[in-house]
Amino acid sequence: KAGVTQTPRYLIKTRGQQVTLSCSPISGHRSVSWYQQTPGQGLQFLFEYFSETQRNKGNFPGRFSGRQFSNSRSEMNVSTLELGDSALYLCASSSLFRQGNEQFFGPGTRLTVL
Amino acid sequence: DQQVKQNSPSLSVQEGRISILNCDYTNSMFDYFLWYKKYPAEGPTFLISISSIKDKNEDGRFTVFLNKSAKHLSLHIVPSQPGDSAVYFCAARDDSGNTPLVFGKGTRLSVIA
Numbered sequence: 001k002a003g004v005t006q007t008p009r010y011l012i013k014t015r016g017q018q019v020t021l022s023c024s025p026i027s028g029h030r031s032v033s034w035y036q037q038t039p040g041q042g043l044q045f046l047f048e049y050f051s052e053t054q055r056n057k058g059n060f061p062g063r064f065s066g067r068q069f070s071n072s073r074s075e076m077n078v079s080t081l082e083l084g085d086s087a088l089y090l091c092a093s094s095s096l097f098r099q100g101n102e103q104f105f106g107p108g109t110r111l112t113v114l
Numbered sequence: 115d116q117q118v119k120q121n122s123p124s125l126s127v128q129e130g131r132i133s134i135l136n137c138d139y140t141n142s143m144f145d146y147f148l149w150y151k152k153y154p155a156e157g158p159t160f161l162i163s164i165s166s167i168k169d170k171n172e173d174g175r176f177t178v179f180l181n182k183s184a185k186h187l188s189l190h191i192v193p194s195q196p197g198d199s200a201v202y203f204c205a206a207r208d209d210s211g212n213t214p215l216v217f218g219k220g221t222r223l224s225v226i227a
Contacts, residue, residue: 102148103160
């Protein structure tokens with residue numbers, strides 16, 4: 001079974017630009033969550049989608065948005081990029097029906113904002 | 115307000131010895147706890163979990179202990195191997211199943227040969 005895939009793996013943007021990141025979950029998984037990882041801050045939860053609906057949202061500004069498609073693939077968008085948005089963005093999928101709902105992570109997209 | 119805390123940013127252990135990684139939480143509604151391991155340039159991988167109805171869960175060299183009254187859990191790795199060198203994240207969620215995992219900031223474990 002293929003794992004969670006994220007594209008692109010690396011991205012360099014400049015301040016003020018926008019960016020779209022993509023995530024394909026494990027086949028059969030309908031829940032997709034996004035996290036931002038920065039040095040010293042661990043994994044900060046961005047949002048979670050299930051069956052194309054946003055179930056949870058973290059404490060991030062409205063510049064961060066996401067969506068999920070009918071095939072469970074998900075995208076997140078960051079508009080008006082700021083230097084502080086430089087981070088590793090991780091996507092995780094889960095089945096929601098396994099005990100504990102263990103999440104399976106993709107390799108992440110490393111975003112650098114110059 | 116950090117609900118899951120890993121107070122040791124780093125830990126160095128000799129190969130073959132025990133590694134103990136600690137995690138504290140503040141939310142009494144948390145009832146399921148997980149440990150993830152992360153290598154550089156890779157996403158975190160699930161390691162082991164424990165439900166609040168247990169106080170210990172073991173999987174090979176990895177054991178997680180939960181002390182609910184102290185709101186504390188720990189991950190023991192015995193014996194430690196150089197390949198265990200990674201960042202370890204503690205995560206927790208409540209029993210509703212509807213809230214996201216809350217992660218600690220991680221502990222970088224270095225196992226020295």
